[in-house]
Amino acid sequence: MTVEPSVLSAxxxxxxxxxxxxxxxxxxLDHPMVTAMDELLRGWAAERDVNAVVLVGAGERGLCAGGDIVAIHRDASALSGSNAGDDEAAACASALFWADEYRLNADIARYPKPYIAIMDGIVMGGGVGISAHANTRVVTDRTRLAMPEVGIGFVPDVGGTHLLARVPDNxxxxxGLTATHLSGADALALGLxxxxxxxDDLDAFLRTVGETGPxxxxxxxxxxxPESAVEGRRDWIRDAFAADTVAEIIERCRAVGTEEADKTAASIAAKSPTALAVTLRSLRDEKPTLAETLQREYRVSLRSLLHPDMAEGIRAQVIDKDRxxxxxxxxxxxVxxxxxxxxxxxxPDDLExxxxAAPQEDSSV
Incomplete structure (x- = not known):
């Protein structure tokens, strides 16, 4: 039986x-997909006959649901139950995958040609990393975008904390703290x-990109x-999420006194206290560059592998599904x-x- 490649190009x-x-x-995403994407994008950047790149996902369900969470669970389970340290974490398959994935995220943000990400359907975690850093980001009425990491004892990565930290009014x-699903309208309201x-217009849109350009x-x-649901909550979110700690944010949400705010408080309260505290610290950083953010996120990702909450969160949500x-x-x-x-x-310097270097466009005549 012929197995199709996990990344197609044309x-x-x-x-x-x-x-x-x-x-x-x-x-x-898995590691071979990230490697293939990097090779293709670098090649197209240097190909003068390529004027634009379009990113799409096969199937009807979405662009990308994130990374291979089962593989990450294997590493987290092995490392968090041992006396492993940074060296062991950096040598595992998940860390090697993250290193190349985060470099790909940086390359996409600096891509020298139009890079049109079709953020249709589910766009989560690693899917955000390969699309929301693009210079041309298209959402639809089917978009469901999220950074769901805190629900599995992890912290938003792939430059997600760089994106979310810059969104006004908290x-x-x-x-980041709720892992809520954002509609296409919400993603636009947040600047993502x-x-x-x-x-229904995507096929015609993509044909026109090829015929006359983006x-x-x-x-x-x-x-x-359409109207953004999150935009309608802006006032109370701005005030409630200005608190200095996760516990205070939960209290402020409950004090709002609406059903929506109560649900928000309950959603946050159920997630990993450690992952939430680290996420809040990350989002309150001094707005470093994307490269600096990715370097910081890499440190945080390695330490997450060593913390028991990540293996436990994936077990409960993905493996055993007992929630x-x-x-x-x-x-x-x-915490x-x-x-x-x-x-x-x-x-250590050799692990950072x-x-x-960014992909370079061919400037030959």
């Missing part, structure tokens, strides 16, 4: 199309996307989005500051993430 009339091709897993903090195209396609098919994780700390006030600090401590 070039037609100056437009290169990169298709994530694991529809049964909603195109979840809406990014809200998205640029254009709204109706899902600008003409957007002029013809981009439209005003009853037993977190290290029962209360959000119980020691020193434990949070340890996530951000520098790695290095960022590749």
């Amino acid at each position: 070039v037609d009339a100056g437009v290169a199309t990169l298709t994530l091709n694991r529809p049964k897993s909603i195109n979840a 809406l990014g903090v809200y998205a 996307a640029d254009h709204f195209v109706a899902a 600008a003409d396609a957007l002029a013809k098919y981009a439209q005003e989005p 009853t994780p037993s977190w290290r700390h029962a209360e959000h006030r119980d 020691p500051t020193a434990e949070v600090d340890a996530y951000f401590a520098p790695l 993430l290095t960022i590749n």
Whole structure:
């Protein structure tokens, strides 16, 4: 039986199309996919006959559901139950995958040609990393975007904390701590996307990209989005999520006194106290560059592998699916500051993430 590649590529009339091709897993990323994407994008950047790149996902369910969470669970389970340290964490398969994935995220943010990410359907975790850093981000009425990491004892990565930290009025903090699903309209309101195209128009939109270019396609098919539900919560989110600690944020949400705010408080309260505390610290950072953020996120990701909450969170949500994780700390006030600090401590120099030089466009005549 012939097995199709997990990444498909085609070039037609100056437009290169990169298709994530694991529809049964909603195109979840693995290491070979990241490597293939990097090679293709660098090649197209240097190919003068390629004018634009389009990223799409195979199947009807979405662009990309994130990374291979089962593989990450294997590493987290092995490391968190041992006396492993940074060296062992950095040598595992998940860390090697993250290093190349984060470098790919940086390359996408600096891509020298139009990079049009079709953020249709489910776009989560690693799917956000390969799309929301693009210079042309298209959402639809089917978009469901999220950074769901705190629900499995992890912390938003792939440059997600860089994106969310820059969203005004604490809406990014809200998205990061709740792991809520954002609609296409929400993604636009938060500045995580640029254009709204109706899902029914996508095929025609992509044909027009190939025929007359991205600008003409957007002029013809981009439209005003529907109302954003998150935008309607902006006032109370701005105030509630301005608190200095996760415990205070939960209290402020409950004090709002609406059903929506109560649900928000309950959602946060059920997630890993440690992961939430580290996420809040990450989102309150001094807005470093994307490269600096990715280096910091790499440190945090390695330390997450060593912490029991990550293996336990994936077990409860993905492996056993009992939805009853037993977190290290029962209360959000119980997370020691020193434990949070340890996530951000520098790695030995030979373990720190290095960022590749940006892909270069061919300037030959």
